[in-house]
Amino acid sequence: MREVRAAFRRFWPLTRGDRRRLAVIVACVVVAALAETASILLFAELTDHALRAGSLAAFWGPAGAWLGVAVLGALVGYLGNSLATWTAERFVLRLRAGVFRHVQTLPPHFFQRHRRGDLVERLTGDVEAIEQMVVSGVVGTVSAAFSAVFYAAAALYLRWDLALVTFVLAPLFLLAARRFSGRIKEASTDERAADGAITSVVEEALGNVVLTQAYNRRGAEEARLDREARAWMRASVRGARLSELYEQFVEVVETLCVLAVIGLGVWEISAGRMTLGQLLAFAAFIGYLYPPVRSLGQLGLTLTAATAGARRLGELLDARPAVTDPAVPVTPGPVRGWVAFHDVTFRYPETDRPALDGLAFAARPGELVVVTGPSGAGKSTLAKLLTRFYDPAAGAIRLDGVPLPALGLDFLRDQVTLLPQETLILHGTIRENITAGRPGASGTEIERAARAAAAHAFVTALPDGYDTVIAPGTAALSGGQLKRLTIARAMLRASPVLVLDEPTAGLDGIAARQVVQPLRRLMSGRTTLMITHDLTLAPDADRILVLDGGRLVEQGTHPELIARGGTYARLALTGRPAPALPG
């Protein structure tokens, strides 16, 4: 119950803006319950005055009133339910948008540590589970509570002594619900986790379809899905069985209660202390009273099941972004592109070895700095720090003399364009893919960027030209062509600093050569940090940094470093790092 309260406290504020609507829903629910109560009392009147007496004259009055009450109940029922659905969906919309907004700010290591399918499940299934608790849960509780109170009051009004007997039995339902809730929660936690695992397996298998087929791993993937699907099936069947068991148990208890009332009633009628109409109405109230009491018990079960989703969503919301915007960002004039690393040390969360250790260098506006070194040296980490995915643990990074954390994040990322290792393609047209660099760019600007990226010719050769729809993993274009589209996208950005992470990675010799000219055009006039193992462009560099184990081990121009005969010379000549020294 403590967990339910905590989850409720966390997510209830999201109903702000809809509270008045919730009040209207509650009012509708109350009026509907009142109408139901009135119709049962009218039924008693009809039985006693019209039916038993066989009097048509006594029929019209209560019949008309009953019809009126039924129409009123139908109207408010419709209004209340429509409003409740609308409010519940709005809640889901708001919650999902909020969680999605938060997830988008999380650092790269968060996404490496969580399976994507599981995150998808949290943003879909778990979000809906919380709605069940917060909106539908509240409306359901209020509706059940008011109905129970009205029916109980009417039963007391008809026969207080009989009513008290039936009330004594009501807590049985709540006791039963309590007994079942722990086990149902366990089953639904397992079910939610298994849902996430299934989505992950399907997502991963579809993403890796080439590996699956080429290495004959279809059987293994099917077995993986089967394992997760069976876990889901077990949890789902267990949950359904428990709910069904609870339902049936409650059904029997309810029958017992109704029989007890009828038995007592027959006795009362035989003694002349009760009319048939009263007994029928009384039995109807009992029949009506137990379902809301039962749903109050059931609600406890729904709530405990929803806390499983709330906990999973809470984990997402509790993950903190690695960097935040400054309260009052510095807004410098036009950035020229001075980049300086001052003794920068950085360690990824939960690792003990620094990925960068005391790194210091500077780049002047328009300079090309090539960063090379063996795998795992910290090169990509340097790119992540300059684009501020993380802040250094020690030291500082400055852009035009301003420490990066003092600049607004959006501003910084407008100044520093990152071309990451992977060719990132959006689902959309080629035009949309290029304009992602600068939304609102004109057709002429797009074409100019595409020409500079040597992409215009192959794009216009496509039947749909710039309107060709492409998607991640598309086969419509080659790896080199897609790379040139991403260069065109970067070209559109008027940013003074450029970070290229392995721009020729994954391209063969010819494709790599085809991107060299576009890259030169892209780099011209911009301060560029090019991270690469491919040293084709190294002779153009104003400076080459050689990293190893997170440290800067050599620095200089191509001829200087070749003459020195160290790590760089070995990398340039053999493409391989120097062998590690023994000891």
Ligand SMILES: Nc1ncnc2c1ncn2[C@@H]1O[C@H](COP(=O)(O)OP(=O)(O)OP(=O)(O)O)[C@@H](O)[C@H]1O
């Ligand atoms: N998200 C992460 N969590 C923990 N450690 C990480 C993470 N990313 C990188 N590392 C570690 O940091 C070190 C530097 O990694 P980095 O990716 O910067 O190397 P790199 O020089 O770019 O390598 P490569 O040339 O293979 O791309 C490595 O030891 C790596 O294992």
